[in-house]
Amino acid sequence: MAEQTIMLNCSAGMSTSLLVTKMQQAAKADGIDAKIFACPASEADQHIQNEEIDCVLLGPQVSYMRGDFENKVKGAGKDGKDIPLDVIDMQAYGMMDGEKVLKQAESLING
Numbered sequence: 001m002a003e004q005t006i007m008l009n010c011s012a013g014m015s016t017s018l019l020v021t022k023m024q025q026a027a028k029a030d031g032i033d034a035k036i037f038a039c040p041a042s043e044a045d046q047h048i049q050n051e052e053i054d055c056v057l058l059g060p061q062v063s064y065m066r067g068d069f070e071n072k073v074k075g076a077g078k079d080g081k082d083i084p085l086d087v088i089d090m091q092a093y094g095m096m097d098g099e100k101v102l103k104q105a106e107s108l109i110n111g
Contacts, residue, residue: 006105007047008038008088009069010059019088022098023105032102041065048076048083055105056085063087084108 006023008016016038027034039047041062047053056073058066066087073083086108092100 003033003035004054004105004109005035005052006037006055006057006102006109007044007051007053008036008057008059009041009044009065010038010062012040015061016059019093019096019098019101022096023102024098026099026102030099030102032106034102036102041069044069045072048072052078053083054078055108056083057101057105058085058087060088060090060093 008020010016020036020038023036024034026032027036041058044056048056053073053076056069058069066085069085073085075082077083086104088101089104091097092104
């Protein structure tokens with residue numbers, strides 16, 4: 001399977017960095033080829049425009065920005081499709097459950 005690119009967004013990109021590490025460990029253990037990174041919401045446009053993003057996940061603390069992100073990802077994916085978008089499950093986020101958040105991303109990517 002081709003590499004999947006999963007972008008996590010939060011206020012400053014700091015709180016999601018540990019979650020990214022946990023997700024990378026889970027992906028490696030599951031044999032999933034994935035590029036997973038975090039960035040501040042303020043830098044999301046740059047990444048969406050310049051990279052092939054397969055999934056965008058928002059930290060619960062920026063869930064209020066979902067409407068803005070829905071506009072950002074509209075038509076920005078492969079073949080002009082919308083990039084799948086969701087807010088990270090709050091319990092999984094609080095527990096830093098990389099496996100659960102990875103599964104959330106996978107279900108968005110695979111429909």
